[in-house]
Amino acid sequence: VFIFKILFLSVLFSVQTRTQTDSTFFLKKYSDIAKQIIAAAYKDSSAWERMAYMCDTFGPRLSGSENLENAIKWLESQMLLDGMDNVRLEQVPVPHWHRGSEYCLLLSPHKANIPMLGLGGSVATPKEGITGQVLVITDFDELEKRKSEATGKIVVFNQPFYDYAQSVQYRTYGAIKAAQAGAIACLIRSVSPIGMQNPHTGMMRYNDTVLKIPAAAITAEYSAMLERMQRRGQNPIVKLYMEAETLPDAISHNVICELKGGEKADEIIAAGGHIDSWDTGTGAQDDGAACIAIWHAIKLLKELGLKPRRTIRTVLWTNEENGVMGGKKYTEIHKYEKHVLMFEFDSGTFPPSDLRFKGHDTLMKIVQSFKPLLDMVEPMKIVDGWVGVDIRYMMDLGVPGMSIDTRDQDKYFWYHHSPADTPDKINPQDINKCVAAIAIALYLYADLPVELPWQQPIAHQGTK
Numbered sequence: 001v002f003i004f005k006i007l008f009l010s011v012l013f014s015v016q017t018r019t020q021t022d023s024t025f026f027l028k029k030y031s032d033i034a035k036q037i038i039a040a041a042y043k044d045s046s047a048w049e050r051m052a053y054m055c056d057t058f059g060p061r062l063s064g065s066e067n068l069e070n071a072i073k074w075l076e077s078q079m080l081l082d083g084m085d086n087v088r089l090e091q092v093p094v095p096h097w098h099r100g101s102e103y104c105l106l107l108s109p110h111k112a113n114i115p116m117l118g119l120g121g122s123v124a125t126p127k128e129g130i131t132g133q134v135l136v137i138t139d140f141d142e143l144e145k146r147k148s149e150a151t152g153k154i155v156v157f158n159q160p161f162y163d164y165a166q167s168v169q170y171r172t173y174g175a176i177k178a179a180q181a182g183a184i185a186c187l188i189r190s191v192s193p194i195g196m197q198n199p200h201t202g203m204m205r206y207n208d209t210v211l212k213i214p215a216a217a218i219t220a221e222y223s224a225m226l227e228r229m230q231r232r233g234q235n236p237i238v239k240l241y242m243e244a245e246t247l248p249d250a251i252s253h254n255v256i257c258e259l260k261g262g263e264k265a266d267e268i269i270a271a272g273g274h275i276d277s278w279d280t281g282t283g284a285q286d287d288g289a290a291c292i293a294i295w296h297a298i299k300l301l302k303e304l305g306l307k308p309r310r311t312i313r314t315v316l317w318t319n320e321e322n323g324v325m326g327g328k329k330y331t332e333i334h335k336y337e338k339h340v341l342m343f344e345f346d347s348g349t350f351p352p353s354d355l356r357f358k359g360h361d362t363l364m365k366i367v368q369s370f371k372p373l374l375d376m377v378e379p380m381k382i383v384d385g386w387v388g389v390d391i392r393y394m395m396d397l398g399v400p401g402m403s404i405d406t407r408d409q410d411k412y413f414w415y416h417h418s419p420a421d422t423p424d425k426i427n428p429q430d431i432n433k434c435v436a437a438i439a440i441a442l443y444l445y446a447d448l449p450v451e452l453p454w455q456q457p458i459a460h461q462g463t464k
């Protein structure tokens with residue numbers, strides 16, 4: 001704590017001449033550079049092409065899969081081809097969950113195939129599947145009230161989409177709550193603002209003291225239909241079959257390359273997205289395009305001969321979706337280096353709308369001065385807030401965090417974790433706008449003319 005405070009004091013002193021870091025200063029010093037970055041980003045189609053090539057060629061990139069490792073090896077080869085500095089892969093042991101065959105059938109009052117996806121981490125059903133009457137409920141409160149009716153049934157959470165944070169609780173904790181009420185399986189309405197008979201998977205959890213029951217997502221249309229049937233007293237019967245299994249941990253890799261900085265090259269800005277995806281769709285929006293946008297932002301700076309004071313490192317973290325082992329391993333290996341900023345992009349590749357920042361007020365004030373330059377790409381707000389899953393372990397050590405948010409957040413969740421998350425959902429001009437905004441933000445931060453505090457593990461014992 002003591003050392004960290006001293007470091008912060010040094011920042012406060014060095015920004016005493018506010019004119020060194022206000023927006024007039026940034027505009028004057030960097031507007032030509034920002035224009036150069038934007039022009040170069042907009043005339044280059046390679047980010048979109050590489051995203052589409054990766055998704056089409058290697059397919060979905062679930063942790064533990066050969067697809068993911070093939071994509072990782074390809075990324076490494078492309079970074080070498082680009083002439084990036086310090087290209088390397090770092091080993092990360094990751095969970096290895098495998099979906100296997102699965103289906104969900106409506107047996108009564110009519111026969112139909114219900115589009116579904118088992119939830120990540122779920123156990124299998126017995127070989128003969130699980131057949132039962134359903135109990136459709138809206139939320140955990142209703143389950144609590146109707147607990148006695150749940151025994152021996154398949155509980156269906158028909159939770160409407162309010163926002164991701166609210167509705168995802170049913171995906172995460174539904175199986176635990178349903179099992180506690182005596183259910184034999186758990187179905188959730190897919191976490192998405194629209195249905196279109198498109199199921200959405202994602203991570204779920206068990207609790208070691210509660211029976212592990214199989215869990216899957218079905219479509220919004222079938223969740224609503226089951227509820228209507230129940231209301232009419234039609235007692236719908238459903239059969240669920242899943243072969244899901246958790247295999248021994250596999251080896252995956254974080255993918256790293258750098259743009260070496262100038263006089264403060266030992267100070268690092270680590271920026272990336274997560275290279276793994278779910279096993280459905282090809283992880284274009286989540287998070288392939290963002291990974292490539294970050295790497296291309298840094299590649300663009302290199303191609304323009306823009307060498308900031310500090311080093312900018314691209315890190316494509318593995319296993320964000322079902323374990324965050326890439327983010328944890330990165331912290332374990334690199335926490336002793338002087339990180340001055342962690343940056344993550346994992347919010348959908350649409351036109352950029354916000355630059356998010358989490359850090360000391362003094363730094364926030366500096367980051368707010370970036371606005372006029374970012375506005376040259378799209379009108380952007382500079383906001384305080386949540387910045388990312390993979391970078392949170394480094395941030396727990398005191399490193400500031402940054403991310404960009406994009407418009408069309410609702411649309412993002414149309415595709416998220418579903419078979420519809422494919423390259424056609426990304427507009428080439430949007431990915432270029434993200435490349436430009438990220439390149440500007442990272443360059444400005446990496447080139448700041450003030451002393452920046454950097455994290456030291458010993459300084460953080462007992463904090464946060």
Ligand SMILES: [Zn+2]
Pocket residue numbers: 274286287320346
């Ligand atoms: Zn993601």
